[in-house]
Amino acid sequence: MHxxxxxxxxxxLSFVLSxxxxxxxxxxxxxxxxxxxxxxxxxxxxxxxxxxxxxxxxRELVDLGYASGLEESFFGNVVETVTIHDDTEDYxxxxxxxxxxxxxxxxxxxxxxxELDSYIKKNNVKVASSDSREYLINKAASVxxxxxxxxxFSMLSPYLTALKDMMPLLIGGLVVFAAxxxxxxxxxxxxxxxxxxxxxxxxxxxxxxxxIIPAVLFSTGYVSKINIESRAFYNLFVQSINSVLxxxxxxxxxxxxxxxxxxxxxxxxxKHASEE
Amino acid sequence: MSDKKxxxxxxxxxxxxxxxxxxxxxxxxxxxxxxxxxxxxxPIISAMGMFFSxxxxxxxxxxxxxxxxxxxxxxxPTVTKKDSDGKEKSYVKKDSVQYPGxxxxxxxxxxxxxxxDANLFFGDGDVALRNGVGIxxxxxxPGYGGTILVAGHNNTYFNGLKNAQVGQRVEIKxxxxxxxxxxxxxxxKSANDxxxxxxxxxxxxxxxxxxxxxxxxxxxxxxxxxxxxxxSGTQIDKGGN
Numbered sequence: 001m002h003x004x005x006x007x008x009x010x011x012x013l014s015f016v017l018s019x020x021x022x023x024x025x026x027x028x029x030x031x032x033x034x035x036x037x038x039x040x041x042x043x044x045x046x047x048x049x050x051x052x053x054x055x056x057x058x059r060e061l062v063d064l065g066y067a068s069g070l071e072e073s074f075f076g077n078v079v080e081t082v083t084i085h086d087d088t089e090d091y092x093x094x095x096x097x098x099x100x101x102x103x104x105x106x107x108x109x110x111x112x113x114x115e116l117d118s119y120i121k122k123n124n125v126k127v128a129s130s131d132s133r134e135y136l137i138n139k140a141a142s143v144x145x146x147x148x149x150x151x152x153f154s155m156l157s158p159y160l161t162a163l164k165d166m167m168p169l170l171i172g173g174l175v176v177f178a179a180x181x182x183x184x185x186x187x188x189x190x191x192x193x194x195x196x197x198x199x200x201x202x203x204x205x206x207x208x209x210x211x212i213i214p215a216v217l218f219s220t221g222y223v224s225k226i227n228i229e230s231r232a233f234y235n236l237f238v239q240s241i242n243s244v245l246x247x248x249x250x251x252x253x254x255x256x257x258x259x260x261x262x263x264x265x266x267x268x269x270x271k272h273a274s275e276e
Numbered sequence: 277m278s279d280k281k282x283x284x285x286x287x288x289x290x291x292x293x294x295x296x297x298x299x300x301x302x303x304x305x306x307x308x309x310x311x312x313x314x315x316x317x318x319p320i321i322s323a324m325g326m327f328f329s330x331x332x333x334x335x336x337x338x339x340x341x342x343x344x345x346x347x348x349x350x351x352x353p354t355v356t357k358k359d360s361d362g363k364e365k366s367y368v369k370k371d372s373v374q375y376p377g378x379x380x381x382x383x384x385x386x387x388x389x390x391x392x393d394a395n396l397f398f399g400d401g402d403v404a405l406r407n408g409v410g411i412x413x414x415x416x417x418p419g420y421g422g423t424i425l426v427a428g429h430n431n432t433y434f435n436g437l438k439n440a441q442v443g444q445r446v447e448i449k450x451x452x453x454x455x456x457x458x459x460x461x462x463x464x465k466s467a468n469d470x471x472x473x474x475x476x477x478x479x480x481x482x483x484x485x486x487x488x489x490x491x492x493x494x495x496x497x498x499x500x501x502x503x504x505x506x507x508s509g510t511q512i513d514k515g516g517n
Contacts, residue, residue, distance in 0.1 A: 011297065018301045019308070063402045066429040069493040109444030125493045132494025139495060197293075204294060211301065225328045231335045263294060 010185065014198040017181040018205035024174040025251040027167060027211050035164045037096040040150075041089060047239045050081045050088070052232035056146045061140055068136050069125065079144070083107045088148055094236065095153065098161045103148045105141040112140055123215070151233065155261050169266050193269035200262035204256050211252030214245040324457070338403050341381040343395075344451045352453050355513050367513035368419060373452045378413055383450040385409055385426065385484075390436035395446065400427040403438050409484075415475055418448045418455045421514040423477045426484045434486035440502045446482060448509075452489055455509030457482045463501045464488050472501050480506040 033039050044050065046079070061075045087104050094101040120127065127133050182199060189195040217223055223241045228234040314321075346352060353369040374381035376398035379492030383396035385408075395408030398417065404410030409428035416422030446457040465472045473483050481504065488500040 015301050015304065016299070018298075019305055022305060026389040060402065063406055066405065066432050066497075067487060069431050069491065120493065126491075128489065128492040128494035128496050132496055135495045136493075176418065196326065200294065201297045201301065204298035205305070208298050209305050223334075224332050225330065226330050227327055227333055234335075259298075262500045263291075 010189070010194075010198045011201070012183060014183055014201045015205070017178060017199065017202035018184070018209070020174055020178045020181065021202060021206040021255070022209050024171065024178060025255075027171050027174060027249070029244065029251060030163070031171065033240075033247055035160060035167060037092060040092055040236075040241075043236055043239045043243060043273050044088070047232075047235040049232050050084050050237050052235065053084050053230075054079050054081050054149060055086075056232055057144055060143045060147065064136070064139060064143060068240055069211040070119070070134075074115065074119050077233075078112055079108070080111070083111070084148065091148060095157045095162070096164070098157075101157065102155065103145045105145055108144045109137060109141050112137055141273065147230070151228070191273055193266050193273055196262055196266040196269060200259055200266055203262060204259040205253035206228045207259055208250050210248055210255065214252070217241075217245055291403065319513070335351070339381055339397065339407065342376060342379070342451065343382050343449075345384070345449055346451065346454060352510065354510060357513065363473050366510055367443075368452050368510050370513045370515060373419075373512055375417065379403060381408065381455075383418070383448055385448040386449070387436065387440070387444060389444040390439045391443070392434065392436040394428060394433035396426070396450075405429055405433075416480075417512075418450055418482075419509055420514070421480050421481075421511055423473060423475050424479055424480070424482045425473055425475065426482065428484070428486050430490050432484040434484065435490065437484060437486055437500060437502055438490040440484075445507070446484075446504050448482075452512070453510050457504035458507050458508045459502055459504045461503040463503075465499055465501055467497045467499050469499075480511070483506070484507070 056183075057079045058075050061078060062072050064070075065072065065075060087107070091101055091103050116133070119125070185198050186192065186195040189198075224238050226234065226237060228237060280467065300463055307311045353372045354366040354384070355369050356364050356366055359365045369492040373381075379401060380398050381395050384394070385396045386393050397404035397408055397410040399413045400410035405428060409426050412425040412427060415425040418424055428437075430437070439460050440459055440460050442461060444459045446459065447455070472485070484502040484504070485499045487496050488498040489496065490500070
């Protein structure tokens, strides 16, 4: 009876360790991906985001051109990938620093204005009024700004900033807590192979708990079924989530290797203990 | 020695514990997370469902084309019913009409005298106006007996409206029949002037509009309206007597 209670207590400790390791895995994964300022930019480069965005903005501006008398060819040079890249970088940087995250349209406006002047001169077009020209430029700038704004990002950014600040402390705390639990399990067991067994239960539990998320999401293809109107955002979203899932799968694989190692260590130690 | 073996080995017979316990840990972990977070996260999880569809989004096509032109000699299935005056009248069978969804290409609008020949979409979004002209989704399709409010850009498909004159004919072709209208009036009005059209009219009428003035650069707040009345075309059977 006494050994049964002892077993239950150690199983509970093992479960708590498994839970702590799960939280640690998720925290490390978040720190390496979503909370890393260069993570989104890296994914943007991988998915050809800036070129896709240029095409989308140009297409929307062409629609604006149809309504305002500008030919399609006018928009060929109005939007530049470099400008989109720089403005997006500033926008993301501002978010991660907890700033107001305004998208600058200064460079775009200057470019649009100068192209418009050249177009009017070259084609000898009559401008309806200075107000309508100003309205057109403002409208084009708002199209540019709206296209660069990442959906839901403004809603999530306060949480991201708060999480980013507390993450090093959280990871440190979880590592210490996990270490304390391991020490308790090791020193509270007279037979050390039993301690190894309980730690193995915990790492195996974490392997399954962490691994089940990417396994389910990859096998169902759920992520790729998201409905986003912009192709650039769709590719970015799918790529970003897939990277997070791959990070979780790697985490899970690490726990699997540790579990296998602990399993053989346990077998070995138990054999030695039996032989004593 | 053998006694010790029993003591060391009794808890993990055949190593089952190494499989069962981690699975139990996994299930309990998700149960704990579910109980802890679902009350606060369930609205977000429900809302997330709206962002996902059954299939991957297809970016290869911009719009669905359901327009199959009715040839001159072809006949559209009709039913004969008495109208409000007691006269017998033919209607397009309601089963043979495929109503367009928002953004569908479902017809063609032609004004020969104005050199207008455009794809007709249901809905006047960017895709529709990029590829033709679009019926405002709050108005009616041709043959339904209401106001058909059609928008188009003045620099592309509706540029020819600048030549619109009273008496000219407007043709609308759909998969369920062809309709002919006659221009009755033109007017320049403010974009915000809701008196420029009556969407609650109980008779079929066509209103086409575009930005004004034509061939000038800039976004304007004026609109050029062209009004037309139905001349010929079989009405759609809306059910009932």
